[in-house]
Amino acid sequence: MATALTGRGLAFIRATPNLFPSRFPWVAAPQQLSCLHTSALLEAPRWEQKNRKVYPPQLPGEPRRPAEIYHCKRQFKYSKDKLWYLATMVKGLSIDEAIAQLEFNDKKGAKFMKEVLLEAQDMAVKNHNVEYKSNLYVAESTSGKGKYLKRIRYHGRGMFGIMDKVYCHYFVKLVEGPPPAKTERTSFDAAKDYVDELKRRTIIHSL
């Protein structure tokens, strides 16, 4: 009965995840999906790679390019729909304001988001040559769907449903500079645009 396993020995057991199935089956290599519209944010870690883009040196006459810092937190236990509300709340605010709002928000996602923002601010000052840590604002902030775990939810009469244990990602982009002024769109502007659209129409096959 004693089988001699050649090769790496004990490391073999550790390496093959299927011998003793763990709780998290998705730790193995992600499947290659063949359809076109796979989630653009997760296929390759593109959001992290955006921090690697290097621009050529600016000429002396050009206006100073504002620094952009991309950061994300992957696969944490929260719902993407619930996180979306917080993400849109934070969009467009300056970083101090955003952190303050999230600190006093009761939702679970607010704690994760605050960590991400603080980390991104720290990264900006240390690695991306941002001068003042308060001189940043949140340009983009989105939530994404992570890989779900599926479990059984027991119903009556022997029926069952498949319950999703939801995980999500949070993406944020900080830009250097004061936050852009929010332009209030009045009803007069809307009316003006409507009238311009009417005037722009081309009528074909007419006299």
Next chain:
Amino acid sequence: MALHMRRTLLSLHRATSSSLKPPEPLDTRCPAPLLLTVRTKKRYFIPPRVSLKGRMDGNPEAKARAAGIVFRQEYVERPINIACTAGVFDPYIPPEGDARLSTLSKEGIKQRTEQIRQSAASQLAIRKIKEQDPEFSTKTFAEKAQEIFIEAHNALTNFNKERLHFLVTERCYPEITRGNRYKTVRWKFLESLEPPRVVHARCPDMVSKGNLYGQVTVRMHSKQTLAIYDRFGRLMMGDEDLPKDVLEYLIIERHLMNPYGSWRLHGKIVPSWAPAKDPVIKTVSIPGPELKPWEEFDAENYEVPKPAAVQWYK
């Protein structure tokens, strides 16, 4: 089909304590409908049952060993080639005021005519180097060292990793390239103000006696321009059009025992009396003094601590 489905489901939930009443036949309760809608679609995916029982207790290794599986002895070995020393042995201490005095004054001439023959250890080291490498000569070596220096820095600006590894030792490589990955460096060597000179030499041996490495220090006085741009193309430090006089002490090393070894830049010596570098074009916050809860920070009388003037070699 539905009955089979139900049966499999019931077997699934046998462990749970849910009451399993047999399904009541519909006839006794209400009249049988004409159409009995049954769920006939097969569920392709039933998620696996997760039980915490057998997971955490006992490690799989002990279980495998108990089961009788024998593993071969694991050898975790890898040969490492050490091609350079870890630091600078017996660094050269440059005399105070080097390159500050003009060559026409008496002190200046004395400094300039300081020949390497003064130091006996250096002479010994050079003799050892000449044993291994017969083409070595202090007169031509300085020029070669300067060429290596210029080529290494040019490779650094283009970030040509392979070329850089040829010209710079493994110890020097991370120091030269740290933080430069996402930055653009523009460096130009304009001219050499004084001919480079060999000032110091040592021949340490690492690990085993006889494994000789030669370290030669070369003094260079030259004009260079340096400008560093950050990831977004903004100027971080320096100026492209402003040439600066730079006095440098370079350490060039070679693994003498290795017939294919080559002279490579190993480090630089920054003397303790070197003038401070130009500041970075941005405001940096320095950590303030540690205060107790009842103390207040006195901004007017606070003196920013200056680093001690120590010679350091990179």
